[in-house]
Amino acid sequence: MTKLPTAFTALDLSGFEFDKTIRYNSVNREMVDQACAVLQKNRIRIVVRSVQAALKEIYGIGGSSENICRFLEEWRKDNTQALKASKGEKNLVAEILNDDQTLDETEIPEEVHQLSKQLGIILYTFGHQKADTTISGDRIKTLAEENDLLKSQLKDFPQFQMQLDFYKAEYERQRKELQEAYLSINKQQLADSETFRLQLETVQNERNDLVLKNNEFAKQLTELAEVQTREQERQGEIAKLNGALEAREREVIVMREQVQALQGEFGQKLVIESQLTTSQEQVRQANETITKLQAQLQEKSTSELQVDVDIDGLNAEIRELMDDRDLLKLRVEELESQVAKKSRKPVAA
Structure with a gap:
């Protein structure tokens, strides 16, 4: 018999009544019973993950794996009597209730399959013999040989049964180990998630600190840019003043x-x-000299010839002095003209 699936996309909830307005915060036994009933109706294997998925589909909450395992174990014990009563549906109910203890067909040794097939042949042969009493001697001999062969093979049945029990015990042990490992992994994941949350908070705090520092640096850069702008303006003013100073120095x-x-x-x-x-x-001295000589000339106008000779000399001297006086006057006028020109010459600003 093939195993039933454990996963589903949707559940058929017809025939069941659930209050969708209630918001559940925890899972109880009644909720697990309802989920198992829904899974039975939908022919879904009842395992922890399928029950959690059904609870989430029906009630909106999956519950912890530990609680689901405990409720599911109680449910299986309570339904053992129903399993014994429903013999016609034994395979289906056993598949649903004890899915973890049911072996797959490929897990059963080939010898057990052959033995089961031979037992079926024997049962069919005995039934055929009861229905048909006209059996030849060769047929009886053949059946006897087959019977001996089956008896010899049945001697190995306890060994096969022991192997089968061993496989079942090994399967149960591995199932429990996997369940414990699953619970341990869940706990480790919870611990890792808490560690990750703390690390995330630390990183976020560091990020906030970096954002504050970045804002401070941006403000300082803005102030520095303003200072640089003012410095450039001052440098421009200084350059202008230097230019004006150089121009003034040239002036x-x-x-x-x-x-x-x-x-x-x-x-x-x-x-x-x-x-x-x-x-x-x-010129003044020359004028005085000329005046004196003219006076002397008038006083001696009645003198002798010798005196006349002196008068001529005086006249010559007077004329010479007058010529010098005229030259000096011209020189004075020239000098006065130069002085006047230099006095009128404007001074450059």
């Missing part, structure tokens, strides 16, 4: 050159004014 150099030129011209002016003063003094 100062030009003004110094102009001052030096003016100082040179002023020195020349002083020299010219000194020369002018000297020339004016010479």
